[in-house]
Every structure is written in C-alpha cells, then in structure tokens.
Amino acid sequence: MKIAMIGTGYVGLTSGACLAKIGHRVICVDSDTRKIEMLKRGEIPIYEPGLKEIVAENVQENRLSFVTDIKSAVRESEVCFIAVGTPPLETGEPDLTNVEKVVREIATSMDGYRLIVEKSTVPVQTGKWIKKTVERYNQANIPFDVASNPEFLREGSAVNDFLHPDRIVIGVETTRARDIMIEIYRPINSPVIVTDIESAELIKHASNAFLALKISFANALAVICEAAGADVRLVVDGMGMDKRIGRAFLDAGVGYGGFCFPKDLKAFIHIAEELGYDFQLLKEVEKINEEAKQRFVRKIRKALWNLKGKNIGIWGLAFKPNTDDMRYAPSIDIIKALLAEGALVRAYDPQAMKNARKFLPDIEYCDNALDVAVDADLLAVLTEWEEFKKIDLREIKSRMRLPIICDGRNIFDPETVRKQGLTYIGIGRGQD
Numbered sequence: 001m002k003i004a005m006i007g008t009g010y011v012g013l014t015s016g017a018c019l020a021k022i023g024h025r026v027i028c029v030d031s032d033t034r035k036i037e038m039l040k041r042g043e044i045p046i047y048e049p050g051l052k053e054i055v056a057e058n059v060q061e062n063r064l065s066f067v068t069d070i071k072s073a074v075r076e077s078e079v080c081f082i083a084v085g086t087p088p089l090e091t092g093e094p095d096l097t098n099v100e101k102v103v104r105e106i107a108t109s110m111d112g113y114r115l116i117v118e119k120s121t122v123p124v125q126t127g128k129w130i131k132k133t134v135e136r137y138n139q140a141n142i143p144f145d146v147a148s149n150p151e152f153l154r155e156g157s158a159v160n161d162f163l164h165p166d167r168i169v170i171g172v173e174t175t176r177a178r179d180i181m182i183e184i185y186r187p188i189n190s191p192v193i194v195t196d197i198e199s200a201e202l203i204k205h206a207s208n209a210f211l212a213l214k215i216s217f218a219n220a221l222a223v224i225c226e227a228a229g230a231d232v233r234l235v236v237d238g239m240g241m242d243k244r245i246g247r248a249f250l251d252a253g254v255g256y257g258g259f260c261f262p263k264d265l266k267a268f269i270h271i272a273e274e275l276g277y278d279f280q281l282l283k284e285v286e287k288i289n290e291e292a293k294q295r296f297v298r299k300i301r302k303a304l305w306n307l308k309g310k311n312i313g314i315w316g317l318a319f320k321p322n323t324d325d326m327r328y329a330p331s332i333d334i335i336k337a338l339l340a341e342g343a344l345v346r347a348y349d350p351q352a353m354k355n356a357r358k359f360l361p362d363i364e365y366c367d368n369a370l371d372v373a374v375d376a377d378l379l380a381v382l383t384e385w386e387e388f389k390k391i392d393l394r395e396i397k398s399r400m401r402l403p404i405i406c407d408g409r410n411i412f413d414p415e416t417v418r419k420q421g422l423t424y425i426g427i428g429r430g431q432d
C-alpha cells in the first residue's frame with residue numbers, strides 16, 4: 001500500500017517507519033524543514049529505542065522517504081494518515097488548526113480516491129469535521145473516505161508497541177475504508193476492533209482518561225498510606241493481583257505528565273462539556289495530579305526547612321524513562337517551585353537534558369548521576385530510569401552534604417536506603 005504519513009513526530013515517525021517495515025511504501029511529510037533535513041541525513045530527531053535502525057533499513061530498501069511537500073506525497077499515496085500535533089489551547093480544548101490545514105491540503109491535492117485516516121488524538125466528532133472540510137475544498141468531487149485509527153504507542157517503547165499492540169482500533173463508515181485499513185495492518189498479529197468513527201475516537205480519549213485516573217487513584221491512596229503508616233506499593237501490589245483491576249498504572253509518584261495524558265484529559269473534559277456532561281470525576285483526577293507535584297515540594301521543604309541557598313540534586317527530568325520528551329514533565333513544575341524558593345538545582349537525565357534546557361534554563365546540568373550528588377543537601381528522584389536503581393548508595397552518600405533521598409518514583413526499598421545511612425522519603429510509604 002502507498003501511504004503518506006503527515007506529521008513526522010513521535011507518532012508519525014514511528015508509525016511511518018513501522019508501516020514501511022511491514023511492507024508498505026511510506027512517505028513521511030513534515031512542515032518542519034529542519035526535521036526533514038535531519039531525517040534525510042539519517043539522523044533521528046527524537047530518542048526512541050530501536051527506531052534509528054528501522055528507519056535506516058527501510059530508507060535503504062526504498063520503502064521510506066521524507067519530504068516537506070504534502071501535495072506530492074498525497075498524489076503518490078492512496079492512504080493519507082494525519083499524525084500532526086494537537087496541542088492544548090488555554091481553554092483546554094485541543095488546537096486542531098494543523099489538522100484542518102492538512103485536511104485542506106489533502107482535499108486540494110488529491111487526484112483520485114483517497115482514504116484519510118486520523119491518527120492524531122482528536123475529540124469525538126473530528127471525523128465529521130474532516131469529512132465536511134474535504135467536501136468543501138474538493139471541488140472536483142473526487143471520492144474519499146475518512147477513518148479513525150487512534151494510536152496507543154508509548155514513548156520509550158513506541159516501536160514495540162506499534163508492532164505488537166494490545167489492539168488495533170479502526171473506525172470507518174464504508175466497507176472500502178474498512179478493507180483498506182485491515183489490509184494495511186494485516187502483517188501485525190493483534191486483535192482488530194472495527195467500529196464507527198465516533199466510537200473509535202472515544203476509545204482513545206476514554207483509554208487515556210482511565211489510565212490517568214488509575215495513576216491519580218494511586219496518588220490519593222498514597223496520602224492515606226502516609227497518614228495510616230501503610231506502604232502504597234504493597235497496597236497496589238495486593239490490589240493489582242486482582243485480574244479485574246490489574247497492576248499497571250497504579251504506581252504512586254510525582255504525577256503523570258507527557259504530551260498525552262494532561263492534554264487528552266483536558267480535551268476530554270472539554271468535549272464532554274460541549275456534549276452536555278460535566279465530567280467531574282476527571283476534573284478530580286487532574287486536581288490530584290497537580291497536588292502530587294505540590295506535595296512533593298512540601299516533602300522537600302519539610303526535610304530541609306528553608307530552601308533558599310540549599311543544593312538540590314535531581315535525578316531524571318523526562319516525564320518517564322526511555323524518552324527524551326520533556327513536554328508537561330512533572331519535573332518542570334517541581335523544579336520551578338524549588339527555584340522560586342531560592343534553591344540551587346543541579347540535575348542529570350540520561351536522554352532529556354537537551355530538551356530540558358528549553359524548559360529549565362536556570363539550573364545546572366551534570367554529566368552523570370554521581371556528579372549530581374556532590375554537595376547536595378537532598379537528592380530527588382523524578383524519573384525512574386533503570387540506571388538510577390543500580391547506583392551504589394554508599395558512593396552517593398559520601399558525595400552529599402546531607403544524605404537525604406526524596407524518592408518521587410518509589411524506585412528504592414526504604415529499608416535498604418536507610419541501612420546505608422541515608423534518610424529516605426518516598427511517596428505513600430508510611431510516615432516520612
């Protein structure tokens with residue numbers, strides 16, 4: 001199948017490369033000339049394990065190419081995926097101007113039947129708007145279909161998630177569109193659920209909202225655990241063994257972040273309101289998430305009394321491990337709050353420091369995790385990178401001014417840390 005993937009970010013590049021890997025001929029399009037030039041030189045603009053190799057292999061096999069010109073890509077492809085960003089506006093609703101812009105360009109470029117697939121995360125009923133927009137701009141009345149094919153990949157394991165998804169969701173209106181979508185994904189051995197377009201759109205928002213809800217549930221539970229002297233990790237382990245609940249996404253910490261959960265939750269609350277429903281449950285999920293960050297800063301303050309002039313070391317900046325993505329990372333709000341109180345912040349992240357400089361220009365960046373500990377009054381863990389779990393805590397202690405670890409991701413066993421002579425403060429692990 002000949003495919004145009006419009007928008008070559010985390011989702012578009014991974015999806016385009018993986019669709020090429022399973023045998024399709026994919027043209028990845030992006031309006032960002034610098035990004036396309038990098039990709040043409042064989043450089044990958046993001047950190048995503050395994051992606052570089054797949055891109056190189058498929059460029060070599062002439063199944064994958066990169067362009068900035070949508071028109072030519074649309075003319076050469078039967079299927080046009082839209083994978084541009086849908087960032088949040090001040091109101092919480094997603095900014096769909098780029099989706100609309102791309103749709104207009106597809107409508108005015110197509111010279112025969114096209115299947116237009118929304119891959120970006122969009123509110124329910126966006127498919128209807130896409131259809132209406134194509135009808136308005138497609139003067140020659142060329143036949144087309146719209147499909148919804150939400151993406152569930154996670155940054156950090158995006159390639160594997162794309163090639164081995166739990167399910168493939170296809171929202172369509174015609175059998176022609178359904179047959180094309182099924183043909184595209186035939187080489188992937190995962191269950192396929194075919195729905196109407198609105199249901200497919202809702203599956204994505206509802207799934208992300210539910211996962212965020214699980215995280216906030218764990219964070220609320222952590223507060224109770226601290227007050228009652230229980231350990232939230234043991235509580236969620238016990239809960240998670242129940243198949244009806246499941247253990248995933250039940251880790252208490254400094255809250256969720258990233259390009260998806262915060263904005264998708266806001267968008268879902270907003271579209272629900274437009275449809276006449278006040279989704280208070282999800283507003284509470286957001287509130288608990290904000291509180292998780294504030295509580296963490298309070299823990300640091302409680303441990304150090306005044307923060308002015310104190311050296312705080314930070315392990316991890318990315319919103320989660322195995323990614324360089326800093327968008328809406330909890331580290332941004334937490335570090336800004338520490339800086340506002342006069343603390344001096346030194347940080348290390350294995351992959352995200354380049355991106356972090358744009359969000360946090362006023363902190364010192366270190367070359368490794370050990371350097372962060374030098375003269376620190378407290379060390380805060382904000383991202384659960386594997387390398388932090390393996391560090392020799394005695395080495396850390398010898399470098400620190402005060403041996404205090406504030407573990408915002410519960411990566412350490414409190415007793416083990418305390419045995420090494422450090423003060424341990426976790427999230428929801430008995431009284432601090």
Ligand code: NAD
Pocket residue numbers: 006007008009010011012029030031032035083084085086098101102119120121122151152153154155259260
């Ligand atoms: P991104 O910002 O990494 O990539 C979007 C790309 O679209 C950018 O490279 C940008 O230059 C390009 N673009 C914007 N306007 C364009 C235009 N008019 N023409 C051509 N290119 C244009 O974003 P992302 O993380 O890949 O997310 C894309 C969509 O997928 C969003 O709706 C997001 O919610 C959704 N999604 C993201 C993830 C994730 O983990 N990042 C997972 C599932 C779904």
